[in-house]
Amino acid sequence: MPLGDTSTGPIDILKDDLNDEDLNHRINAIKRLPMIALCLGKERTLGELIPFLNETIYDETEVLLVLADQLGKFTSLVGGPENAMYLIPILESLATVTDCVVRSKAIESLCTVIAQHSAQDLLKYVIPMMRRLTNGSWFTFRISACGLFATCYPRVSEQVKAQLRSSFYILCKDTEVIVRKEAAISMVEFTKVMEGMSRWEFLPSCAVLTMDKDDTVAMLAVESYIMVAQFLTQIEVDFLIWPTIRRCAKESSWAARYMVAEKIVDLQKAVYPKTTLLKLVKVFQKLLKDTEVKVRTAAASKVSDFCGNLYKAKHEKVILSSILPCARDLVSDPNVDVRSALASVIMNVSSILGASYTVERLLPMFYTLVKDENPKVRLNLISNLKSVNEIIGIQQLSNSLLPAIVELYEDPSIEIHLGIIGVMPTLAGQFGQVFFDKNLTCLFMGSLRDPVYGIRETAVINLKKLVAAFGVLWAEEVVIPGILTMPCDPEYSYRMTYLFCVNFLAEICGIDINTKILLPRVLQLAGDPVAIIRFNVAKTLEKIFPFLEESVIDAQLKPTLDKLITDRDVDVKFFAAQAIAAIIPRN
Numbered sequence: 001m002p003l004g005d006t007s008t009g010p011i012d013i014l015k016d017d018l019n020d021e022d023l024n025h026r027i028n029a030i031k032r033l034p035m036i037a038l039c040l041g042k043e044r045t046l047g048e049l050i051p052f053l054n055e056t057i058y059d060e061t062e063v064l065l066v067l068a069d070q071l072g073k074f075t076s077l078v079g080g081p082e083n084a085m086y087l088i089p090i091l092e093s094l095a096t097v098t099d100c101v102v103r104s105k106a107i108e109s110l111c112t113v114i115a116q117h118s119a120q121d122l123l124k125y126v127i128p129m130m131r132r133l134t135n136g137s138w139f140t141f142r143i144s145a146c147g148l149f150a151t152c153y154p155r156v157s158e159q160v161k162a163q164l165r166s167s168f169y170i171l172c173k174d175t176e177v178i179v180r181k182e183a184a185i186s187m188v189e190f191t192k193v194m195e196g197m198s199r200w201e202f203l204p205s206c207a208v209l210t211m212d213k214d215d216t217v218a219m220l221a222v223e224s225y226i227m228v229a230q231f232l233t234q235i236e237v238d239f240l241i242w243p244t245i246r247r248c249a250k251e252s253s254w255a256a257r258y259m260v261a262e263k264i265v266d267l268q269k270a271v272y273p274k275t276t277l278l279k280l281v282k283v284f285q286k287l288l289k290d291t292e293v294k295v296r297t298a299a300a301s302k303v304s305d306f307c308g309n310l311y312k313a314k315h316e317k318v319i320l321s322s323i324l325p326c327a328r329d330l331v332s333d334p335n336v337d338v339r340s341a342l343a344s345v346i347m348n349v350s351s352i353l354g355a356s357y358t359v360e361r362l363l364p365m366f367y368t369l370v371k372d373e374n375p376k377v378r379l380n381l382i383s384n385l386k387s388v389n390e391i392i393g394i395q396q397l398s399n400s401l402l403p404a405i406v407e408l409y410e411d412p413s414i415e416i417h418l419g420i421i422g423v424m425p426t427l428a429g430q431f432g433q434v435f436f437d438k439n440l441t442c443l444f445m446g447s448l449r450d451p452v453y454g455i456r457e458t459a460v461i462n463l464k465k466l467v468a469a470f471g472v473l474w475a476e477e478v479v480i481p482g483i484l485t486m487p488c489d490p491e492y493s494y495r496m497t498y499l500f501c502v503n504f505l506a507e508i509c510g511i512d513i514n515t516k517i518l519l520p521r522v523l524q525l526a527g528d529p530v531a532i533i534r535f536n537v538a539k540t541l542e543k544i545f546p547f548l549e550e551s552v553i554d555a556q557l558k559p560t561l562d563k564l565i566t567d568r569d570v571d572v573k574f575f576a577a578q579a580i581a582a583i584i585p586r587n
Contacts, residue, residue, distance in 0.1 A: 037077040072109025085125040095144040107147040146182040150189040184220035215255035222259035229270035254292040261298035273311035288326040300341040304348035344380040425465035464504040506544040531569040542579035
């Protein structure tokens, strides 16, 4: 039955499709709605299709989601903006279903359709819908209402604007946590479209959300307040945002204080430099001394960023007198998360203070943290020493760093071991080749034989970085002798590691080393009794053949692969065939 023939009843076809037991069939039917609407024309779409769709709000979530999405693009199909109001009832129904994904998509489509309404139709059709949703008895109605205020507000009269602000305030005090949460999220976009004195009335009333008994609501509200600050004037920030934030940092729940700490740098960028020096520094000090661990942890992680954004003319004095004393107390904080957060950033302050104050004020903290009983603290400190190296040179710290690195390497925790192996290229760049060879090369090469696969894998990846940093000669003298014994190791995982090393080193080491030193051991492993080794030989040959002498392709690679393609193992055959296919076009 051709869909283009309207005499055959496109609505009946659609109805049959939507009654099909196959979910995908029903979804595809909804995706064809624009085509059906074009086929029917404006009048029949308004008179038949839209009423029919209004009756389908009972199907599975997947179908309703596609329907909500399609209707957002339907304005032109019902005759343009003058008929957009006919889409409101069905989208309103979709906006009140229990599934949050469908609701979100319906609100998104509603906002698109509402934006196309004339001011007169907005008042006649949309504002009544807003009232229905705001006063709805079921929480899903009120959740959906929150997402529509910003779209409706700019094009209505001052009287209606005042009513919308009052309605939003009611939602801020809703009995349902999930509604208040949505109000807290929606506050940013709603505030953006306000002007003049409206914000002076609106924001203080919405501050009730920052004092909410539910931690999630309070956190979201504080985050929204700080986001709002970024598009207000400085006067508005000082009078509308700052009092609420200051109260949150001192008196509110731990969740509100946590969010102030988490977003302190964003707030810092939004206020006058003078406000930061006079007020925000004191707030930051309080957060660094907070009784709640999560608040102190969040604040500690912002120390270097906060210091870096201080007013340049006075930042040195403020850091030395107000920030570092608090940071010094956190060095011995009883909670490891706090110490770990501080260790990851504190030495970055050296680039702000310069060499003299780094030695005088930061190094004592470094010496304490590098001896911390918790390996995560030491690892975080060691992983973030680039700025110190640039200011005073890392050699000054080597006597303390080396024992800490060795101790971390010996830690039984896989996470810590991975961390110290991962930071090796950074340490190599900071210490230099001579120091690295003397003190760290043995540790690093040992990680290539670690019993844990993840550690060996990380070591192989970082091996490439080390060779890139120290050069091919270093690889030839230090690395290659250390890995050439692996193909003969009785432990198959180490034989595998050799192949992984070759894969990473081939493009760096050059044709001569690849052909004369690395390749013979790869070919040797083609006869390995373990199948996984043999098919990795095939994969390795495929990867490294562009970096070999042309003469060995026909003489050595092809005969080896021809043998592997007849292997008894299916995977070995597959990868050998794949390697041959890659190599043959070159010759």
